[in-house]
Amino acid sequence: MNGLELLVETAGINFKDVAEYLGISPKTVNDWVKGRSEIPKKHWKRLADGYGIDIELIKKKDLSNEDNLKMRLMYYQFTNEPIKTDDFVYNSNEEVIQMIQDELEIVEKIESQKNRLDATFREYWTSHKQTKEDSLDNGSYSRMIAQFVDVLESGEQSKLEGLKHVIYFLSNLYSIEEDRWEEINPFLNGVSEREFYRELNALLKKYKNGKLKEEE
Incomplete structure (x- = not known):
């Protein structure tokens, strides 16, 4: 999902609404979404200002889970409209905002440790030849991390x-x-x-x- 698609989904609108807001044809917006043409620079700022979203997030062609959370958080902090899903309306926007902030904090912590964990896994797979039944080497947490992932994947x-x-x-x-x-x-x-x-x-x-x- 790209940034424009997520913006539309998050705001609960459709591409026709975006077209009307920008004063262009729905076909033009559809071409942007399909990647058949690029969004002109003059429209980036209008989209960002109109929906409270960072321009760089809207421009992205492939959003990560962290990007997804950031965009939702920005929009919900920007809008005064009640936040709702297909089958649920929240009591307050603050409730949803706090939930997203908590989830984003977890995702950011995981991401901040990603390189260190990747290095640990590389060390394990290149330096250790144990099978799953082997015990954890003294002084090394590589095996423990691998076992942790085994449980998660189970x-x-x-x-x-x-x-x-x-x-x-x-x-x-x-x-x-x-x-x-x-x-x-x-x-x-x-x-x-x-x-x-x-x-x-x-x-x-x-x-x-x-x-x-x-x-x-």
């Missing part, structure tokens, strides 16, 4: 749910005393995951530097 719901809760615990609760967990997540008390986190916390406390402590 599509097995039970594994994915377990991984999600372990990552949440390590990211948010591990270094916090249990009686302060509700400060991090006010909804934690009373949910089934609370017992899982409690047992995981107790288990991890038995470990130090990756080795099980000797029982006294």
